[in-house]
Amino acid sequence: MKWRCWLLSVATMLLLCAARADMENLQAENLNLLPIDEHHKVLNRGMKVLPRDCYEMLMASSGTARDGVYLIKPHDSPVVAYCAMQDGGWTVVQHITVNSSLDFDRTWDEYKKGFGDVTGDHWLGNEYLYELTRGPARYKLGVKLVDRDAVTKTGEYDPFQVEDESTGYRLRLGLFQGSAVDALTLDTENYLHDNQKFTTKDRDNDNYFQNCAKLEFQGVPGGGWWYDACAGANLNRRNVIYWQKDCNKEKLCKYAWMMVRPSETVKVIHSGHCKNDEL
């Protein structure tokens, strides 16, 4: 009996040590975006040369990588991020659920380094948006909106760049295409988000006489965004996901995602047996 107890405790200790060593191996600059009990969810832990983004990870896996949390290395430091692999290797940089328990009313530094949980509602961080989109590869922004009837609309801006902190993480957007209506580069509401600096409750870079990030709707402030004076779209207001015509006070949306991917990606064409008249 004593032996059995001893063996059991040794086995337990070994297991604990192994688990701890495993945890210690997980190094990422933004581990605050992944609770410790979710560290096991990182799908490419132990990978020697980390991919720059989710698309590179998908390519490294010959297209077999599944959706989930990965370590990527957009610049000098590893970062945890959620990869939407089934949609083509997108690196998710924002996700919000309407009336989320996650507070999006945050400071400049919180928006800089990110907050939330990469497996759920979160903002990956302006610094990582800058690192991902700084080049040399050109990037595009994907937006996915799901309304309360589960109708999904999408849009892409190509190219997409967030400039560095000294410019106020200025937003640069190219041409739009998608099933949603462009709400960032059109000024139909007299608000133009393209080329704006980022504004938070403690750093007012917008074009309004007050701070747009502090303006409340039903008691909830706008949160950080590339405000004009103020918004034709804002995916960081917790109680109303706002995307001009597609998501607003009357037409409630339930979820939104923002994702990035290199823009010069080759579309895989599944070559079947084509009849001549189809060619």
Ligand SMILES: [Ca+2]
């Ligand atoms: Ca202002």
